Each structure stands twice: as structure tokens, then as C-alpha cells.
Amino acid sequence: MTALIGFTVFKEKILSGEKRQTIRKMRQYPVKISEILHLYWKLRTKVCEKLGEGVCNETFMVLISRSTRILKVNMEMTDCEFLTDEEADDLARRDGFRDQWEMRAWLYDKHSDMNSMTMFQVIRW
Numbered sequence: 449m450t451a452l453i454g455f456t457v458f459k460e461k462i463l464s465g466e467k468r469q470t471i472r473k474m475r476q477y478p479v480k481i482s483e484i485l486h487l488y489w490k491l492r493t494k495v496c497e498k499l500g501e502g503v504c505n506e507t508f509m510v511l512i513s514r515s516t517r518i519l520k521v522n523m524e525m526t527d528c529e530f531l532t533d534e535e536a537d538d539l540a541r542r543d544g545f546r547d548q549w550e551m552r553a554w555l556y557d558k559h560s561d562m563n564s565m566t567m568f569q570v571i572r573w
Contacts, residue, residue: 451486453491463499468502469571472569473566473567473569475569479571483503484504485571487500506570507570508569512565513566
């Protein structure tokens, strides 16, 4: 199995290997561990550029809202835990943001349809 993943921010961090994670709204068919990821800059545009490939080595879900703690849920939905502020900031930094508050603001700006708690998939390669 393979998955196309498009990016519009953090190109330099992806190319340098600093960014090896992405947080995405849940897909109909979520990315699975060992799936090949094809990473693209500005996918489905005239300036589309392949940034590289990776293999998914970890995935889990998070429930994110504007103000409550982030809830981490395993893909089988059998276990969950609230992230500490330090863990939430680490999650955000791995994704290229300064901290969890910058990440939350960006997600809410990008996904205007977000309700009070929205499910995302964290994909790491």
C-alpha cells in the first residue's frame, strides 16, 4: 500500500529530515504502519514537486480542541491518555510548529469545519 501526502508548509524541514511526522484529519482509509508514503510539495498544482518517500513507522490518533488537553488514542481505539503540556509541545515541534498553541491555531485556520473536538491521525516516518 502507498499513500500520497501533500504539504504546503515546512518544505525545508521535510527535505532536511527534521520533520518526519504529519498530523492529518482522519481519512476514509487511515495510513497504516509499513505503508510507503510519497511526500509532495503542493500536490495537485502546476508547481507540484516530489520531496521524497518514507515508510510509516508509527501512527496514532489525537483528539484536538482549542482549549482542552490533547487526547492520544491508539489506532484500535482500545487505549487513550491525555498528553501533558510537554508531550503536546513535543508533538507540535515534531510537526514543525513552535508549540502546541501555534499548531492548534494553524489546524483551526486550515480546517474551518473543526468542531469542539476533532480527530486527527499522526503519521510518522
